[in-house]
Amino acid sequence: MSAQITGTFTFAQWDEKPIAGAEGGARIAHASVTNDYVGGIEAAGTSCQYTIAYTSETVGSYVGHEFIDGTLDGRKGSFVIEQRGSFGADGTIQCSFTVLPGSATGELAGLTGAGSFTARGGQPTTPYTFGYALEG
Numbered sequence: 682m683s684a685q686i687t688g689t690f691t692f693a694q695w696d697e698k699p700i701a702g703a704e705g706g707a708r709i710a711h712a713s714v715t716n717d718y719v720g721g722i723e724a725a726g727t728s729c730q731y732t733i734a735y736t737s738e739t740v741g742s743y744v745g746h747e748f749i750d751g752t753l754d755g756r757k758g759s760f761v762i763e764q765r766g767s768f769g770a771d772g773t774i775q776c777s778f779t780v781l782p783g784s785a786t787g788e789l790a791g792l793t794g795a796g797s798f799t800a801r802g803g804q805p806t807t808p809y810t811f812g813y814a815l816e817g
Contacts, residue, residue, distance in 0.1 A: 683814040686754060688720015690798075691806045697733070708735045716747070721811060724751025731764075742767040746781070753813070758787030762796075772802020780813070791816030 694715040702708025714729040731745035743766055750759040761784035766776030777797045785792035794813030801807075 685812045686721025687810050689806045689808050690716045690718045693717050705738050722753055724749045739770045756788035758789030760785040760792050774800040
């Protein structure tokens, strides 16, 4: 079975800490983030960890993993997504993500998929798209 879903997520918490480099220049930071999803994915209080590489004060890229425990199209379980993205001086964040193979549990066991989102600075809620398949 395969499907394409949409929805939104909201940053519930963002805690960023510097790791190395100079403020305003190239540097690395770590962020612990909590998101709330509605739509095809329903999950509150997800756990996400990002490593962020800044090339200037407002430009850079990031990688991260997010643990999502909730429902996907009404099926209960959990899974991990791996995210890769970039952000620019205009405040736009581009991200693509994939399901970490073998990470899905419960009614979502065997889940594969990929999705994306574009976040805009100053907007608390971000739309996402996600295409997925379930074995069996």
